[in-house]
Amino acid sequence: MIMNTSPQKGRWKFWLLLLLVVGLAIAMVAIPVFVIMPFKAQTTTGVEWSYWLRRFSPWVTLISVILFLALCVRLWRGARWWGRLAMFVLAAPLLGVTWFARQNHFEWMFNPLPNAAYASVTDAGFVPDNDMVMAVEINGEAVAYPVRQMAYHHVVNDVVGGRPITATY
Amino acid sequence: MWESEVDGKRLTFHLAGINNQNFIMRDDETGTWWQQVSGEALHGPLKGKRLTQVYNDELSFALWKREHSRGRVLRPDERVQKNYEAANWEEEYAKFRVVTPVDTNDKLKPRTLVAGVALDGKAMAYPMPDLEKQRLVLDTVGKTPLFLVMGEDNKSVRAFDRTVDGRVLEFFVKPDATPLQLTDAETATIWDFSGKAVSGPMAGKQLRKVTVLKDYWFDWKIYHPDTAVYTLGERLPQANP
Known part of the structure; x- marks a missing residue:
């Protein structure tokens, strides 16, 4: 009797750990998303926390997945059907945030321009005369970045007149 | 507009977040977070460093074309073109709300556009x-x-330093000149909008350009809390003694 019940004893501790692992991973990924949300005021501390959370979340989520799997292996035997189902239900958000921690969701909203293309002035009929451009001239090379495009992409990495620059808007 | 090199290391920047309606960028090489408007490294391995500003203009395309007929122009990205701002985007943006605290004593509305100049630790909004x-x-x-x-x-x-060869000049817009021309009271040289002396005693000289940031008043004030505001007619040109 004692032999049979001992593996069942203390199972709740593993379940608790399982929930903690999932909760921690979700919080770590979700907090910076909410703190650095557009159209909201940010504090210096909030931004600093977001930086550290974003910085370590790829690692923490990965370790969480490993821990989660180890705990599931430990709990699988002897678990009822609903316990096993709970493992799958918890795995879904954990895998979701592990993937999200490796994404730049700001670049989903505003696609980057890794291979920016340029036109000569005579081919630049796509810019109305009245539109504003950000203009730079270095060592005799002049480049115009139309503001309406920049207000979407926000960042363009370029080399102008031999100097690497970043146009931002 | 910023130089991408910091301490000899070339950085590639990406949009990475937002801080009080001004965006944060992240560089691929070190993972540091940078504030777009100030070029300051907020957090990460390069924290405390500042990007070197590259002089840039904000001009209408017509004006830019006139000065740079051999330049190149960023092409729209066809995949996302539908997401670009509409032609009347400035009016639309002016309606966006402001989330940072607003000073009720301000004479300017938060979304008034200002031309900001910051020099020698002083800031002025026009x-x-x-x-x-x-x-x-x-x-x-x-x-x-x-x-x-x-x-x-x-x-x-545009803004220009009005010191030429150690002498401070007083500039005027030449009436009825299209394209716009300037002249100075001391030498009657004719200058164009790019700050170049096109005729007169100083012909060939180039005025030093000063960076102007066109920004919303609320945003300019966040990054230049001690800024003064220019009031129309307050500083009329004074004759040099």
Whole structure:
């Protein structure tokens, strides 16, 4: 009797750990998303926390997945059907945030321009005369970045007149 | 507009977040977070460093074309073109709400556009509507005597140091000249909108350009809390002694 019940004893501790692992991973990924949300005021501390959370979340989520799997292996035997189902239900958000921690969701909203293309002035009929451009001239090379495009992409990495620059808007 | 090299290391920047309606960028090489408007490294391995500013203009395309017929222009990305701002985007943006605290004593509305100049630790904001009315403003920011001038398109603003060969000049817009021309009281040289002396005693000289940031008043004030605001007619040109 004692032999049979001992593996069942203390199972709740593993379940608790399982929930903690999932909760921690979700919080770590979700907090910076909410703190650095557009159209909201940010504090210096909030931004600093977001930086550290974003910085370590790829690692923490990965370790969480490993821990989660180890705990599931430990709990699988002897678990009822609903316990096993709970493992799958918890795995879904954990895998979701592990993937999200490796994404730049700001670049989903505003696609980057890794291979920016340029036109000569005579081919630049796509810019109305009245539109504003950000203009730079270095060592005799002049480049115009139309503001309406920049207000979407926000960042363009370029080399102008031999100097690497970043146009931002 | 920033130089991408910091301590000899070339960085590639990406949009990474937002801080009080001004965006944060992240570099691929070190993972540092940078504030777009100030070029300051907020967090990460390069924290405390600052990007070197590259002088840039904000001009209407017509004006830019006139000065740079051999330049290149960023092409729209066809995959996302539908997401670009509409032609009337400036009016639309002016309606967006402001989330940072607003000073009720302010004479300016938070979303008034200003031409901001920051020099020698001093900052000055020139409201765009005032520049439209006055066209040219003579001023001194920090230790630098300068002037701001509004182009004939009523959109493009440039600022120049008005010291030439150790002498501080007083500039005026030449009446009825299209394209816009400037002249100075001391030598009657004719200058164009790019700050180049096109004829007269100083022909061939180039005025030193001063960076102007066209920004919303609320945003300019966050990054320049001690800024002064230019009030129309407050600083009329004074004759040199």
